[in-house]
Amino acid sequence: MLALVLFSGFVVGMAAALVLVIRGARSASRRGRKLSRKPKDLALILGGAAIGVYAWGMAHTGLAVMQAEDGGAGSFPLKPCRDTDATKAVRVIGYEVDFVPLRFECRLDDGTRYRASSVPDYINPAALGLSLIAVTLAAAVVISRDDKSMRKGTHT
Template sequence: MIGHDPSAGYAGYNGLVVLLLLLVGALAIAGLVVYAAVVLFRARSARSTPSARGLAAVLKAAAALTWAVAAGIYTRGMLSVLFLDDQAQALACRAATGSDHVVGFDPSYVPLEFGCRTAEGHTVTSAAIPSYINPAVALAAACALVLTGFAINQRKEKKNT
């Protein structure tokens, strides 16, 4: 897990890293959406070979928008982290473990989760970050990879003809 440091005790997420990831996520979302719109607009105005150029443009735009969705979901998870203060961390750990015997926190950026270390040495994932975040990011990223592969393949086929 990226972000795991067992010696950190009750250290949570680094606030500067969280703010930086939120900024990068917001910029990536905006940039990818604008890129997709520009690609579709150029394809519509060029219309020299509508079928080949249109399919390539749609695939590129769909890939960009799907990457934007993945970035948006991850950024949504980071917003949960932003509002996770000390009291919220303690309450989330108490709810996850069912006791007050928490000896430390175990935050992770990839996958995005907030773990609570118990006195027995186990790490229990708390509900501080919504459980749908990681599977949704993985699904969106997988779809984006497939669409990106199709777009690259379509571009290569277009150059070969």
């Protein structure tokens, strides 16, 4: 069930990312577009990129969950948890998935956990950085719009 949620998040996230990036790029490429509108367009593009990167990480996590749930020959220790030394891998009794930050963790018999390398290391920092820049640009656009409306006297 968790793998289905992760892969659904991947599909929805990639669709949203594509829409935002295309909308921002089309808007930014219009001739005669005022320079003051460019931060809004860039915020859309970077927001779409942030969603796309996070969705890509969800696909990696979903694949790790599918491998962990796959039974049969060669299923012990869990495939995503084999990237450590063999003495630690044979002590794995389960796994956990965290969404913020996105990660797949292997749970050991003593209750400790360690992060598997299923989610690439660049996913969380890239998603965080892109989203912070996008939110900052969007906030600047809103503040600028409010400032202009107050100068014109149209602010309520």
